[in-house]
Amino acid sequence: MKTHTQGGGTTRRGMTRIPMAQPSWDAEMREAAVQTLDSLNWVKGPEGRAFGREFAAYCGAVQGTPCQSGSVALWGALRLLGIGPGDEVLVPSLTYIATATCVSLVGATPVFVDVEPAYWCVDMDSLEAARTPKTKAVIAVHLFGQMSNDALVKWCKQHGIAYIEDAAQAHGAVSVSGIKAGGVGDVACFSFFPSKNLAVGGEGGMMMTRREDLAARMDALVNHGRDTRLESHELGSNLRMSEVSAAIGRIQLQRLEGWLERRREIATRYHQAFAHLSEVRVPEVRPGTEHAWHQYCLLAQRPDDLRQALDAAEIDSRVYYATPCHRQEVYADHPQHQQEFPVTDSIAQRLVAIPIFHQMTDEQVERVIQAVISAPHHGE
Numbered sequence: 001m002k003t004h005t006q007g008g009g010t011t012r013r014g015m016t017r018i019p020m021a022q023p024s025w026d027a028e029m030r031e032a033a034v035q036t037l038d039s040l041n042w043v044k045g046p047e048g049r050a051f052g053r054e055f056a057a058y059c060g061a062v063q064g065t066p067c068q069s070g071s072v073a074l075w076g077a078l079r080l081l082g083i084g085p086g087d088e089v090l091v092p093s094l095t096y097i098a099t100a101t102c103v104s105l106v107g108a109t110p111v112f113v114d115v116e117p118a119y120w121c122v123d124m125d126s127l128e129a130a131r132t133p134k135t136k137a138v139i140a141v142h143l144f145g146q147m148s149n150d151a152l153v154k155w156c157k158q159h160g161i162a163y164i165e166d167a168a169q170a171h172g173a174v175s176v177s178g179i180k181a182g183g184v185g186d187v188a189c190f191s192f193f194p195s196k197n198l199a200v201g202g203e204g205g206m207m208m209t210r211r212e213d214l215a216a217r218m219d220a221l222v223n224h225g226r227d228t229r230l231e232s233h234e235l236g237s238n239l240r241m242s243e244v245s246a247a248i249g250r251i252q253l254q255r256l257e258g259w260l261e262r263r264r265e266i267a268t269r270y271h272q273a274f275a276h277l278s279e280v281r282v283p284e285v286r287p288g289t290e291h292a293w294h295q296y297c298l299l300a301q302r303p304d305d306l307r308q309a310l311d312a313a314e315i316d317s318r319v320y321y322a323t324p325c326h327r328q329e330v331y332a333d334h335p336q337h338q339q340e341f342p343v344t345d346s347i348a349q350r351l352v353a354i355p356i357f358h359q360m361t362d363e364q365v366e367r368v369i370q371a372v373i374s375a376p377h378h379g380e
């Protein structure tokens with residue numbers, strides 16, 4: 001089965017294939033990119049600084065530091081918080097592998113926990129059970145655009161544990177307290193990979209903080225921990241985002257709210273169409289929050305049947321996350337490699353993501369709906 005992240009021009013039986021996602025590109029973004037190149041100001045310039053400032057303001061944070069990817073942002077967040085060998089960091093196992101590997105890359109130990117049965121974000125009871133005196137941070141993933149439990153903020157404060165938001169999939173999601181993803185934790189990490197809600201014309205990411213005491217170091221970290229006199233004060237690297245990417249990201253940020261509105265409209269339409277089906281469960285939204293709908297995942301009884309039906313109708317789909325992090329080969333020696341997580345284990349093979357992106361036409365949305373409803377057993 002094909003799983004495109006771009007394009008959508010593939011045809012079979014005369015139909016245009018509907019991809020999972022489609023990057024946004026328009027004349028204004030092209031103009032911003034060309035002007036930045038023409039300026040010869042390719043690195044360490046005003047676009048990166050403005051993008052960091054503007055995205056932080058959007059999220060209600062103190063500072064944003066653009067960098068090269070979401071993975072690097074996670075690594076940077078851990079360095080910023082002084083996490084390293086001997087420390088434990090709690091992470092959900094149901095996530096993209098980068099949420100866990102960043103912990104291993106700084107020499108600390110990822111401790112895997114289960115997720116909530118309703119919302120698929122990190123589970124509070126599971127966190128409490130895994131907490132030890134070595135626990136220095138939790139990385140809460142706002143999975144598929146769903147905000148993590150707000151109770152985490154208090155829990156982290158109470159136990160002196162840092163709260164890192166993995167907001168790679170959650171640009172524009174809003175918490176119960178009315179705070180946007182990125183403004184909730186001590187440090188937040190975004191990815192601008194082309195399929196994400198906001199992209200930069202290549203790889204990209206951002207570290208964000210609402211803590212004044214971390215802000216200056218955050219900027220230095222992506223620049224070898226250096227000051228302006230070439231003096232290095234702490235271990236960092238060259239993780240800077242290019243000016244061209246930042247210029248594109250700034251235009252995309254202006255469009256983000258409108259794009260989210262369209263994603264929410266599509267999700268509502270899917271809910272209405274699928275809520276009564278017995279073969280799938282529609283994704284639940286945590287009450288009082290606004291979902292960013294990076295992915296719309298159905299919990300399917302027969303994921304293979306559903307995906308085959310979608311494929312036959314020229315529609316892409318994807319399973320998240322068939323192999324949870326703790327079961328991946330990279331963690332073959334991890335003490336939790338064989339551990340069972342009741343929720344994660346029961347849903348990991350059954351979360352089927354169907355296309356959702358702001359450029360989707362009403363006709364494409366209806367095609368997806370018809371394909372799901374007409375999949376074997378689904379319309380019954």
Ligand SMILES: Cc1ncc(COP(=O)(O)O)c(C=O)c1O
Nearest residue numbers: 069070071096098168191192193
């Ligand atoms: C939850 C999560 N965390 C981290 C990342 C890593 O981001 P990047 O691919 O930009 O390194 C991603 C991106 O796919 C993600 O979905």
